[in-house]
Amino acid sequence: MKRGYATGEARKERILAAALLEFAENGYRGASLARIAERVELSQAGLLHHFKSKELLLVAVLDYRDSLDTRKFDLGSAGGIDALRALADVVEHNARVPGLVQLFSVISGEAVTPGHPGHEWARRRYRRLRADVAAALRSGAERGEFRPGLDAEAHADRLIAMMDGLQTQWLIDPDRVDMAAIFRSYVDDLITVLRPE
Amino acid sequence: MKRGYATGEARKERILAAALLEFAENGYRGASLARIAERVELSQAGLLHHFKSKELLLVAVLDYRDSLDTRKFDLGSAGGIDALRALADVVEHNARVPGLVQLFSVISGEAVTPGHPGHEWARRRYRRLRADVAAALRSGAERGEFRPGLDAEAHADRLIAMMDGLQTQWLIDPDRVDMAAIFRSYVDDLITVLRPE
């Protein structure tokens, strides 16, 4: 591995981490390239050498966030009840990384307006998540853990909505909302409702 | 009613309506007083004569939005199953006013960061909503429609999270998400789960 390459990549990663913080705290529109540059002890022009524009930096940060999301919802193996429990684990994990959750909430909120640089990212993210969760539900039905007639897409939408909605409440009022516990009890109820008769 | 007063109020309301649009499209940070002024054919300085600052204008808009919300969740009368059905009606109504929903989503997203002028508003809103919904659930339990031991606060949080989460999905991908239908089916399932044995 060449040294120049390694330091270059390391530099880029430090920039991404700093940008993530800035975007999470101020949103895309409120974020400032100068402040991000300051956090990594670089001039604003130097920052723009690595990422050509603010917009490109944001999408790089969003991809970076996804890559950080180690505990990704991996259901190729799980599926069924295990997959739902794994989803609850994700929420529990999220409760320990408010910064990442805040980035997601702030950007998602902004990104509902068409033309926002995160709009496409948000849409792709929802579609992929919905497909993954729905697939897990269907595999549970095939295995006899859930009843056969379930509407997988609708339940996937609900699970995702519950996760996102609880995140917002939790961020706004952390002491009043036990995000992980509430989500887990929803999952438990869901398992009951979907149980085959 | 004095004429001067009436035109003054009407003017203010036109400003609020224009500001609502602008904030919904661009968020608080992305909104511009000059563009709002333009929409009501007023100079930017003229606009600031009616609302002293951008921040005060935002909170006025948020209050205005709440006042527009005619179909407010009024449960003093309803309670129990009727109240849950009324909630589903609210969601159905919201599906017809994307502008209002978008204002709410965008501002709520921004407002998770402390120091945002909408932060307090969002917190108050959640607490009030949670209290109202929880009260409705408890009144249902007292009347024997729901089982006695239910955790009213947790279910209230879930209902609110579901509403808000579905709104985001719907705004980002309107064709794929039937917000009202999905919420209604959640409510129906909940009524089943909470039914006394």
Next chain:
DNA sequence: GTCTATAGGATGATAGAC
């Protein structure tokens, strides 16, 4: 109440030296 003018900044992006 409404205007013009302007203060006083901050912003993203580019040019060009080193």
Next chain:
DNA sequence: GTCTATCATCCTATAGAC
């Protein structure tokens, strides 16, 4: 790769005339 300098806007808010 990193810098300084600068461009060209944009912004909120205020002062003061009418």
